Amino acid sequence: AEKYTHLQRNPNFSELTQEDISFFQKILPSNCLIIDKQDDLLPYNIDWMRKYRGKSRLVAKPQTTEQVSRLIEYCNGRKLAVVPQGGNTGLVGGGVPVFDEIIISTNNLNKIRSFDPLSGSLVCDSGCILENLDNYLAEQGYVMPLDLGAKGSCQIGGNVATNAGGLRFLRYGSLHGNVLGLEAVLPDGTILDNLATLRKDNTGYDLKQLFIGSEGTLGIVTGVSIQTPRRPKAVNVALVGLSSFENVQDAFIKAKEELSEILSAFEFWDASAVKLIKDHLVQGSRFPLEDNYPFYVLVESSGSNKVHDDEKLLCFLENLLEKDIAKNAIVAQDETQFRTIWSIREGIPEACSKAGSVYKYDVSMPLEFLYKMVEDVRCRFTDAGLYGEDLAVNSITGYGHVGDGNLHLNISAKSYAPEITALIEPWIYEWIEKHKGSISAEHGLGLMKAKYLGFSKSKSMIDMMKKIKQIVDPNGIMNPYKFISD
Ligand code: FAD
Ligand code: 2HG
Ligand code: ZN
Numbered sequence: 407a408e409k410y411t412h413l414q415r416n417p418n419f420s421e422l423t424q425e426d427i428s429f430f431q432k433i434l435p436s437n438c439l440i441i442d443k444q445d446d447l448l449p450y451n452i453d454w455m456r457k458y459r460g461k462s463r464l465v466a467k468p469q470t471t472e473q474v475s476r477l478i479e480y481c482n483g484r485k486l487a488v489v490p491q492g493g494n495t496g497l498v499g500g501g502v503p504v505f506d507e508i509i510i511s512t513n514n515l516n517k518i519r520s521f522d523p524l525s526g527s528l529v530c531d532s533g534c535i536l537e538n539l540d541n542y543l544a545e546q547g548y549v550m551p552l553d554l555g556a557k558g559s560c561q562i563g564g565n566v567a568t569n570a571g572g573l574r575f576l577r578y579g580s581l582h583g584n585v586l587g588l589e590a591v592l593p594d595g596t597i598l599d600n601l602a603t604l605r606k607d608n609t610g611y612d613l614k615q616l617f618i619g620s621e622g623t624l625g626i627v628t629g630v631s632i633q634t635p636r637r638p639k640a641v642n643v644a645l646v647g648l649s650s651f652e653n654v655q656d657a658f659i660k661a662k663e664e665l666s667e668i669l670s671a672f673e674f675w676d677a678s679a680v681k682l683i684k685d686h687l688v689q690g691s692r693f694p695l696e697d698n699y700p701f702y703v704l705v706e707s708s709g710s711n712k713v714h715d716d717e718k719l720l721c722f723l724e725n726l727l728e729k730d731i732a733k734n735a736i737v738a739q740d741e742t743q744f745r746t747i748w749s750i751r752e753g754i755p756e757a758c759s760k761a762g763s764v765y766k767y768d769v770s771m772p773l774e775f776l777y778k779m780v781e782d783v784r785c786r787f788t789d790a791g792l793y794g795e796d797l798a799v800n801s802i803t804g805y806g807h808v809g810d811g812n813l814h815l816n817i818s819a820k821s822y823a824p825e826i827t828a829l830i831e832p833w834i835y836e837w838i839e840k841h842k843g844s845i846s847a848e849h850g851l852g853l854m855k856a857k858y859l860g861f862s863k864s865k866s867m868i869d870m871m872k873k874i875k876q877i878v879d880p881n882g883i884m885n886p887y888k889f890i891s892d
Contacts, residue, residue, distance in 0.1 A: 407456060415504075418881075418882075420485045426486065430464065434469075438466065438469060440464065441463065442463050449494070450491060450502070451503060452502060453502045454495050454497065457499065458504075458853060460503030460507065461503070461505065462507055462508060467512075468510065469514045469515065471629065474515075475595045475596075485883060486507075487503075489885055490627075491512070491564075492511075492512050492560065495559050496564065496568060496849070497849045497852075498846070498849050498853065498855060500568070500853060500889070512532050512533035512563050513533055515533035515628055516534050517530065517531045518531075526636070527632070527633055535562075536552070536556075539562060543634055548636060550634060551633065552570060553573045555752035555755055563627045566617065568849065569848070573671055573752075574671065576669070576807065576810060577670040581632075582619075585631070586633050587604075587614060588618075588631070590614075591625050592625045593883055603631050620889075621885065623879070624874075624875070625878065640709050642716055642719055642737060643671075643704060643738045644736065645703075646705065646734070647734040648702070653731050653732065657731050660722065660725065661705055664725065665707055668715050669706075670708035672703065672704070672807075673704040673807060674703050674805060674806065677699065682758055682818075685761070687757050694747060699733055705722075707719045723737065755814075758818050759818075762820055766817075767815040767817075769844065771843035776808070777804055779815060779837060780815055782837065787799050800818055800820070801816075802815070846862070850889075851889050852889070856887070859891070
């Protein structure tokens with residue numbers, strides 16, 4: 407894990423005492439608490455990348471909103487710092503403690519509360535795993551409006567707290583639009599009950615929006631009400647090989663023009679990602695396109711008429727090949743191929759991690775500059791003599807959600823090292839600012855980007871955020887050291 411040399415434990419926070427433990431034992435059954443057992447605590451103290459590691463002594467896993475309320479109210483009174491944690495798949499060090507903060511895990515808040523098959527509104531506990539919700543909805547003919555590679559572990563509360571984007575954003579848009587209501591517990595124990603299922607409700611400030619993307623700094627989301635669309639009847643996917651990032655952009659323009667209403671995903675990755683996939687994930691089995699290409703695009707269509715949709719998709723691909731925008735393309739012929747193509751895309755973060763310790767940058771930018779950043783980073787590491795198969799940095803990979811102008815740059819290194827970090831930061835954030843991008847498109851700020859917020863937000867906006875935080879969480883117990891730095 408990286409060392410947090412720039413941070414010191416805030417001495418205003420109390421340290422956990424035996425009296426505190428006794429209180430927690432009074433409100434939670436013993437199987438909902440982990441106390442001082444290092445092996446059991448470790449998965450909660452360390453993040454998915456193994457980059458961030460805290461040393462919390464206690465994990466509390468409440469089963470009801472009321473229990474969350476009593477826990478938080480107590481922690482606030484005692485000035486015990488708290489980290490809310492969902493599936494712990496976050497990629498910016500936001501969901502694990504920095505020092506000895508108490509972890510409140512939503513693992514046991516996992517019930518579906520209601521589903522209305524007429525409107526498609528789903529109400530559930532925040533600890534429901536995204537994939538379980540999608541499987542439940544599939545039986546009703548509906549679909550979750552978001553999908554991520556981490557769907558098997560991430561929770562809807564974590565998705566809301568990070569305002570996760572993901573693979574269906576192009577089709578269904580942001581959680582800021584799809585979330586209909588929330589139930590959240592504030593630091594003083596107040597249960598903010600806004601689990602509305604109405605599509606329209608213009609009565610006062612839309613407070614739920616504050617919690618979407620607040621990364622656990624304002625309170626704990628305990629319930630979510632979300633608008634779900636009908637599950638498309640006909641879905642297909644194509645994998646395309648291309649020679650340049652300009653071609654990727656041309657293909658995207660054509661996809662919008664020719665596939666229009668049935669276009670549901672447009673993802674890209676580079677040759678470096680394919681090398682990692684072949685080295686670490688699909689060993690032995692064949693990669694669907696035989697030759698190698700500098701760039702790859704995944705295009706998904708979703709509609710209601712398979713014959714019509716497949717014809718449109720084929721026609722679009724033929725045009726790409728004819729106009730020399732694409733070099734090669736295949737369309738999934740069955741469910742297995744459909745899954746293979748998607749699993750390649752979804753497997754890239756894991757493949758990057760298998761190559762080493764990964765520095766991840768999640769950037770949104772005008773499309774024309776999206777890949778230039780990857781090239782500039784490669785030059786920077788080459789010039790420093792650090793980039794190559796057996797050198798400190800062995801892979802620099804670019805991929806992401808072209809449809810949303812969102813690049814994922816993954817730098818795989820032998821280990822996390824201060825000289826590598828210093829070569830990237832703050833240089834990369836200056837680069838992003840210069841090109842009018844955002845330093846966090848969809849993963850959030852967490853611990854990683856707290857001190858760099860100024861590259862994407864003005865002083866007056868940061869001041870306003872600090873004022874809101876001060877009103878809701880005057881003791882600053884909710885997820886300290888993250889999000890906005892002092
Ligand atoms: P955690 O990691 O547990 O927490 C994340 C943050 O939310 C933390 O700050 C935590 O304190 C806070 N939090 C969690 N639950 C609550 C709650 N109930 N109330 C208040 N605060 C809470 N992200 C994307 O946007 N798009 C992607 O395509 C995508 N793909 C991914 C693929 C992989 C393989 C992985 C590992 C991650 C991916 N992510 C993606 C990152 C993404 O942020 C998370 O996967 C997901 O949204 C986090 O959910 P979680 O339940 O794991 O939250
Ligand atoms: C994705 O799109 C995720 O696969 C993860 O947002 C990106 O790991 C990353 O950098
Ligand atoms: Zn992503």
